[in-house]
Amino acid sequence: DKGGHKHFMAKEIAEQPTVIGEALSNYLDHNGNIHLPEPGLDFAKIDRLSMVACGTAYFACLTAKYWFEQIARLPVDVDVASEFRYREPPVPARTTALFVSQSGETADTLAALRYCADKADKIVSVVNVSESSIARESDLVLPIHAGVEVGVASTKAFTCQLTVLFILALKAAHDRGEIDDRSLSDHLSALRSMPSLIATALEANQQMQAAALRLAEARDVLFLGRGAMYPLAHEGALKLKEISYIHAEAYASGELKHGPIALVDKYVPVVVMAPRDALFDKTVSNMQEVMARKGRVILVSDRQGVEDAGEGAFATITLPTVPDVLAPILYAIPAQLLAYHTAVAKGTDVDQPRNLAKSVTVE
Numbered sequence: 113d114k115g116g117h118k119h120f121m122a123k124e125i126a127e128q129p130t131v132i133g134e135a136l137s138n139y140l141d142h143n144g145n146i147h148l149p150e151p152g153l154d155f156a157k158i159d160r161l162s163m164v165a166c167g168t169a170y171f172a173c174l175t176a177k178y179w180f181e182q183i184a185r186l187p188v189d190v191d192v193a194s195e196f197r198y199r200e201p202p203v204p205a206r207t208t209a210l211f212v213s214q215s216g217e218t219a220d221t222l223a224a225l226r227y228c229a230d231k232a233d234k235i236v237s238v239v240n241v242s243e244s245s246i247a248r249e250s251d252l253v254l255p256i257h258a259g260v261e262v263g264v265a266s267t268k269a270f271t272c273q274l275t276v277l278f279i280l281a282l283k284a285a286h287d288r289g290e291i292d293d294r295s296l297s298d299h300l301s302a303l304r305s306m307p308s309l310i311a312t313a314l315e316a317n318q319q320m321q322a323a324a325l326r327l328a329e330a331r332d333v334l335f336l337g338r339g340a341m342y343p344l345a346h347e348g349a350l351k352l353k354e355i356s357y358i359h360a361e362a363y364a365s366g367e368l369k370h371g372p373i374a375l376v377d378k379y380v381p382v383v384v385m386a387p388r389d390a391l392f393d394k395t396v397s398n399m400q401e402v403m404a405r406k407g408r409v410i411l412v413s414d415r416q417g418v419e420d421a422g423e424g425a426f427a428t429i430t431l432p433t434v435p436d437v438l439a440p441i442l443y444a445i446p447a448q449l450l451a452y453h454t455a456v457a458k459g460t461d462v463d464q465p466r467n468l469a470k471s472v473t474v475e
């Protein structure tokens with residue numbers, strides 16, 4: 113049942129305020145305490161976190177690395193499962209291995225989990241399907257509560273994975289004595305505001321649809337971001353590739369002049385994910401380098417950001433202002449909707465893109 117939407121993907125994008133609220137109520141109580149399912153996890157007892165996943169779940173891990181390192185000062189490795197399993201990396205003592213998978217059945221992620229089973233202190237999984245193989249073989253299962261996801265392009269599972277991983281990063285910071293009560297409760301109340309911020313972001317749908325009409329004409333598209341917006345740029349590029357079949361690549365904004373700027377001309381749209389955070393000015397100056405080469409910038413920022421930096425942009429998308437650290441969750445919305453509307457404009461099969469399966473159970 114598409115609930116009145118044209119595609120499952122549209123329905124699942126629209127569901128995000130609700131399912132994120134669901135995830136929050138499963139992990140947070142009214143007194144602002146974080147509750148993990150049994151047997152729980154004590155981050156004071158570990159020295160590093162090794163995160164492994166594929167596809168969109170991998171980009172959720174890359175985003176969470178910024179959170180674990182910045183907020184909890186916990187060193188984090190992130191790997192694509194297909195590389196991790198054959199590289200056979202050493203797993204030092206006091207390492208917790210964390211696997212993220214919507215389906216819980218991804219063959220490479222499961223194999224990576226099995227590789228760690230007798231090496232890591234603990235096997236933790238963040239899954240949508242709690243009765244899955246990955247969940248069954250984990251010491252601790254953290255469900256994301258996204259509900260069934262039908263669209264092959266993952267949307268609500270991604271933002272729910274981010275929500276659970278953010279909560280986990282706060283728990284890590286607390287266990288390790290890296291955060292005081294005041295900033296913990298500030299982070300938690302910021303997190304609780306996400307469903308309503310996302311609902312507001314969804315209202316910018318028309319701007320995203322208009323920008324997508326431009327993307328639909330392109331052969332190549334670049335996505336740029338800095339900090340935790342860099343993995344999000346990857347997620348935006350993956351979404352666009354998967355359902356519109358347009359070649360898209362993501363770069364850390366600071367890498368632009370190390371090569372990819374050579375690609376830029378008036379035919380290449382460049383989507384710039386630029387929340388007004390500490391790195392905003394740097395991102396904007398990279399964006400101006402793109403404009404100087406006639407690149408067609410689609411700027412995604414908040415009202416003030418669009419006002420300050422939007423001049424000369426090909427298109428702008430205005431999101432509500434969001435606490436810096438949570439921007440990746442909010443900016444997932446334009447990443448998803450730009451891809452969605454581009455695919456619709458191109459007339460591709462949005463829910464069942466060619467050559468792809470929802471769950472990749474063979475390597």
Ligand code: M6R
Nearest residue numbers: 167168169213214215218265266
């Ligand atoms: O079920 P999983 O989360 O383990 O799946 C991982 C990837 O196959 C998946 O995220 C894939 O990249 C999606 N099609 C992305 O939209």
